[in-house]
Amino acid sequence: MDIVYIRDLKVETIIGIYDWEREVRQTVSLDLEMAFDISEAARTDNIEYTLNYKAVAKRLIAFIESSEFLLVETMAEQAAAIVREQFSVSWLRLRLSKPGAVRGSRDVGVIIERGDRPTKGAAAMSAGV
Numbered sequence: 341m342d343i344v345y346i347r348d349l350k351v352e353t354i355i356g357i358y359d360w361e362r363e364v365r366q367t368v369s370l371d372l373e374m375a376f377d378i379s380e381a382a383r384t385d386n387i388e389y390t391l392n393y394k395a396v397a398k399r400l401i402a403f404i405e406s407s408e409f410l411l412v413e414t415m416a417e418q419a420a421a422i423v424r425e426q427f428s429v430s431w432l433r434l435r436l437s438k439p440g441a442v443r444g445s446r447d448v449g450v451i452i453e454r455g456d457r458p459t460k461g462a463a464a465m466s467a468g469v
């Protein structure tokens with residue numbers, strides 16, 4: 341299985357457990373690796389046969405911009421579910437970072453994997469199979 345990816349998708353949103361975090365929008369950043377067989381798209385040179393990363397990015401931006409989660413965990417889980425269910429992605433790895441949230445660190449956050457691990461190709465390598 342191959343991978344279609346999105347790196348460092350920055351979105352402004354309400355996120356965090358502290359009072360001040362409920363009042364100002366902060367930037368979160370998403371890295372997404374999505375298992376997808378790209379062979380038919382490569383053969384036909386047709387966007388209809390692949391996972392359109394722009395469509396995924398637009399959907400995630402709309403979802404995150406309108407959300408108000410306390411935890412990065414909740415945002416990551418729900419973003420992963422949207423990608424899996426609405427774009428028929430069988431496996432994905434999602435890193436959700438909150439830049440500057442902890443003094444002294446570049447960013448903090450979570451990395452989650454969801455779905456069935458692919459057994460061959462770039463996605464299998466990425467999933468450590």
Ligand SMILES: Nc1nc2c(c(=O)[nH]1)N=C([C@H](O)[C@@H](O)CO)CN2
Binds near residue numbers: 355
């Ligand atoms: N595992 C988590 N730890 C923390 C979170 C979180 O969402 N998941 N959030 C915070 C605060 O909102 C922090 O980001 C503010 O700097 C603290 N720890």
